[in-house]
Amino acid sequence: MPRQDLGFGVDPESYDIVIHIRREQDIATARQVVKNFAQENGFSLADVTKVTTAVSELARNVYRYAGTGSVCLRRTTRDHGTPGLEIVAVDRGPGISDVARVLAGGFSTYERSLGIGLAGVRRLMDEFEIRSEPGAGTLVRVTKYRRSL
Amino acid sequence: MLEELLPTLSNDPQAQSLWKDFLTALSSPGGPSDQLLEPLLRTLGEEDVASGLRRIAETLPGSSETELLRLALRASGRIRRELEDEANRLRDTLRDLATPIVRIWKDVLLVPLIGSLDSVRAETLAERLLEAASATRAKVVIVDVTGLPTIDTAVGGFLIEMFAAVRLLGTSVVLTGIRPNVAHTLVKLGIDFRMVGIARDLEDALRMSLELVANGETEKKKRSAAAWNAPGEGNHDAAG
Amino acid sequence: MVPTIRVSDCLLVPIQVDLDDATVERLQQQLLREIEAERAQAVILDVSMVDVIDSYISYTISETASMARLMGCRTVLCGIRPHVALTLAQMGVRLRNVAFARDLEHALILARRRGTGGVPGIAPPGPRVRG
Numbered sequence: 001m002p003r004q005d006l007g008f009g010v011d012p013e014s015y016d017i018v019i020h021i022r023r024e025q026d027i028a029t030a031r032q033v034v035k036n037f038a039q040e041n042g043f044s045l046a047d048v049t050k051v052t053t054a055v056s057e058l059a060r061n062v063y064r065y066a067g068t069g070s071v072c073l074r075r076t077t078r079d080h081g082t083p084g085l086e087i088v089a090v091d092r093g094p095g096i097s098d099v100a101r102v103l104a105g106g107f108s109t110y111e112r113s114l115g116i117g118l119a120g121v122r123r124l125m126d127e128f129e130i131r132s133e134p135g136a137g138t139l140v141r142v143t144k145y146r147r148s149l
Numbered sequence: 150m151l152e153e154l155l156p157t158l159s160n161d162p163q164a165q166s167l168w169k170d171f172l173t174a175l176s177s178p179g180g181p182s183d184q185l186l187e188p189l190l191r192t193l194g195e196e197d198v199a200s201g202l203r204r205i206a207e208t209l210p211g212s213s214e215t216e217l218l219r220l221a222l223r224a225s226g227r228i229r230r231e232l233e234d235e236a237n238r239l240r241d242t243l244r245d246l247a248t249p250i251v252r253i254w255k256d257v258l259l260v261p262l263i264g265s266l267d268s269v270r271a272e273t274l275a276e277r278l279l280e281a282a283s284a285t286r287a288k289v290v291i292v293d294v295t296g297l298p299t300i301d302t303a304v305g306g307f308l309i310e311m312f313a314a315v316r317l318l319g320t321s322v323v324l325t326g327i328r329p330n331v332a333h334t335l336v337k338l339g340i341d342f343r344m345v346g347i348a349r350d351l352e353d354a355l356r357m358s359l360e361l362v363a364n365g366e367t368e369k370k371k372r373s374a375a376a377w378n379a380p381g382e383g384n385h386d387a388a389g
Numbered sequence: 390m391v392p393t394i395r396v397s398d399c400l401l402v403p404i405q406v407d408l409d410d411a412t413v414e415r416l417q418q419q420l421l422r423e424i425e426a427e428r429a430q431a432v433i434l435d436v437s438m439v440d441v442i443d444s445y446i447s448y449t450i451s452e453t454a455s456m457a458r459l460m461g462c463r464t465v466l467c468g469i470r471p472h473v474a475l476t477l478a479q480m481g482v483r484l485r486n487v488a489f490a491r492d493l494e495h496a497l498i499l500a501r502r503r504g505t506g507g508v509p510g511i512a513p514p515g516p517r518v519r520g
Contacts, residue, residue, distance in 0.1 A: 028409035031441060046276050049440065049472040053480070056443040060410070117444050120480030147269070279471035286491050314478035317469045319491035319499075368498045 006070045007090040008131055008139040015072035015088070021062045030059040030071045037073055038085055043146055050124040051085060051144050057117035058089035058140055065114060066093020066137065076143060084126070084145035092137040099132055154208055158201045164192055168201065175205070175212065186224040195225065248274050250281045256288040257358045259351075263296030271307035275314060282320045288365055289358040290315050293351060295326030305340040312345050321346065321361050325354040391416055393423060399500050400429040401493070405438045408446050417453045424462045431500030432457055435493070437468030447482045454486035463488065467496040 004012050012018045017037060019030045034055040038048045055071060062069035069091025076086040096102055102115040103122070118140070122128040125142040132138040151172055158168045167189050174181035189198050198221055206214035248270075253259045260278060282290055292308070294300065300308070312322045322345040327335070335341070348354035391412075394401040400423055406412060420432055434450070436442070454464035467490040469477075477484070490496035 024410050028407055031407070035441075046272075046472045046475060049476050050479075052441050053443050053476050056441060056445075060443070060445055113444070113448070116448075116482070120444055120482060123479050123481060124476065147272075275475055276471070279475055283471045283491075288491070310475075310478045314471075314474040317466075317474035317477060317484075317489050318471065319467070319469075319489040319495055365495075365498065368502070369494070372498060372501065 006072070007092045007137045010070070010072060010088055010090045010139065012070070012072060015074040017073040019059070019071045019073075020068070021059050021071060021091075022068050024063060027056060027059040027063055031056045034071075034073055034085075034087065038144075041075060041083065041085060041146070043085065043144070047144060047146070051087070054121045054124050054142060054144075055087060055089075057121050058087065058142075061114060061117055061138075061140075062089055062091045062093070066091035069093065069137075078145055082145050084143050086141065086143045088139065088141045090137065090139045095134040095136055095138055096132040097134045099130055103130075154205065157204055159193070159197070164189070167192065172205070172209075175209070181220065183220040183224040183227070186221050187228060190221065190224055190228060195221075244270075244273065248277075250278055252285065252287075253291070253355070254358065254362070256286065256362055257291065257355070258282060258285065258287045258289070259291045259293065261293045261296060266297060266304045266307055268303075268307070271304075271311070275307075275311040278311065279314055279318065282315055282318055287320050289321045289323060289361050291323045291325060291348075291351070291354045291358060293326040293354070294324065294331070295328070297326075297331070300327075300331050300335060300340075302338055302340070305335065305338065309340070309342065309344075312342065316344065321358075323348050323354045323357050323361075325349065325351060390419060393419075395427060395429075396433075396497065398427075398429060399431040399433055399497060400424065400427055401433045401435065403435040403438070408439060408442070410445060413446055413449045417449060417456075420453055421456055421460070424457055424460055429462055431463040431465060433465045433467050433490070433493070433496045433500060435467045435496075436473075437470065440470060440473060442469075442473050442477060444480065444482050447477065447484050450487060451483070451485040454484075458486055463500055465490050465496045465499050467491075467493060 006012055006018075017033060019026065019033055021027065021030065031052050035048060035052045038051045043051065059071050062071065069089065072088040072090070074086050076084045078084055096114070101107070102111050103119050104115070105119075106112045106115040118130070121140070121142060124144075126145050127141075127143040129141040130139070151169065154172070155165045155168055159165050167185075171181055171185045171189065174185055186198065189201075193201075199218065202217040202221060203214055206212050206217055247264065248260065248262065251259045251261075258278075258281060260274075262274075266274075278290065281287070292312075294308075297304065308324075312324070315322050324342055324345045325348040327347070346357055348357050391402060391404065391406070394403070400420070402416075402420065404416075408416075423429065424432060450464075450466070457464050464486060465488045466484065469489065488499045488502075490499050
């Protein structure tokens with residue numbers, strides 16, 4: 001069977017959970033799913049909240065700006081074996097022409113609300129990566145590591 | 150056979166007694182539980198226990214070295230987890246001692262910050278402070294930064310986030326302990342703590358806090374008085 | 390429809406459901422209707438059961454507060470959970486035109502306070518602290 005590509009080479013098979021975003025309700029579904037996933041993987045309440053909020057933002061961006069896309073979750077580890085949670089939000093939507101500008105606050109209302117969500121997500125997560133090409137789509141990859149307290 | 154085996158496992162009478170318990174359980178119908186290996190591991194260490202288990206597997210028919218080692222691994226894992234929990238508890242205690250959150254008055258919490266504030270410490274502190282403020286329904290939190298040698302952009306950012314979060318709980322913040330060099334740096338960096346009250350020292354901070362608490366009490370009394378005095382008004386606590 | 394409770398001339402709105410986008414938008418409509426119908430002078434949103442507030446929900450609450458303000462009604466947010474507060478603060482989300490209360494008692498005090506909705510971190514203008 002040919003390898004699926006959700007966009008930017010994201011293969012759903014390599015993720016633990018994939019949530020397809022097609023309708024508005026899917027944003028709430030994505031929130032619930034990641035909340036459970038984070039709790040099951042031993043994240044603290046504070047970090048579960050951050051991760052859930054981040055997914056809410058990313059899923060909403062996918063729905064509003066691309067119409068459809070996917071939110072993929074998987075367990076991951078850092079160098080010393082610190083467990084983490086990787087979240088990828090990917091779509092084949094219109095893409096963002098000037099990512100830096102959007103992250104910095106943007107000019108239009110459209111850019112501003114997109115930016116607020118993304119900038120907020122970046123501050124909540126330990127790692128943040130965004131790739132976007134007008135006409136090809138957008139990929140946002142973020143990771144949160146469990147704090148070894 | 151047991152008596153012959155024991156001395157080969159250990160010279161120490163206490164260890165022999167532990168081995169004896171294990172060997173007895175080994176020959177009983179249920180088989181030994183890995184818990185019996187815990188005291189052996191703690192006393193003798195992994196090497197000696199592993200050698201002992203090999204010796205047992207060689208000597209006793211029907212015992213598998215692999216199975217015995219698996220038991221030992223489980224027991225070892227349990228010991229490790231216990232030690233980790235203990236280490237975490239100590240870390241927590243250390244952290245709490247380093248940054249106490251003190252209830253210095255009814256509805257007033259004091260947080261004296263000392264030392265450096267990195268992102269992990271700042272995050273943990275913010276979480277603890279918010280939990281405490283919420284649980285005690287604190288009206289005011291006094292944050293004393295006298296013990297922070299410098300406040301750079303990063304630390305300023307952490308503090309601003311912490312203050313903003315505390316305010317979202319409906320709790321007021323009073324900041325104190327900013328020394329001249331720190332004040333100088335903050336303004337140059339463009340950091341102003343505009344969203345909080347600022348006191349010049351702890352005494353001033355406490356006075357401001359008590360004022361806030363008193364204001365709240367006055368307003369509460371005014372509200373109750375109004376409810377009593379105005380006949381058509383009062384509490385309609387049913388829906389609609 | 391979210392059940393609301395009238396307390397004196399304030400509208401108390403306990404939010405006990407997951408706030409998805411559609412619910413939040415419907416809630417805005419409902420609140421504006423009820424503020425007018427009840428001639429409420431304040432609306433108190435009790436979010437002590439809400440465990441996620443993202444930028445869109447924050448934006449809609451602020452927007453609703455602005456609309457309510459134009460109708461002479463103050464908005465108070467009551468009972469934000471500690472971890473939700475920290476997340477909001479770290480995201481840098483601003484909740485404009487809203488006052489924040491520790492609990493219902495505090496909310497009712499804030500509902501009556503003179504001045505605009507967004508209260509600063511310290512109390513209302515009162516006697517200046519001297520000395």
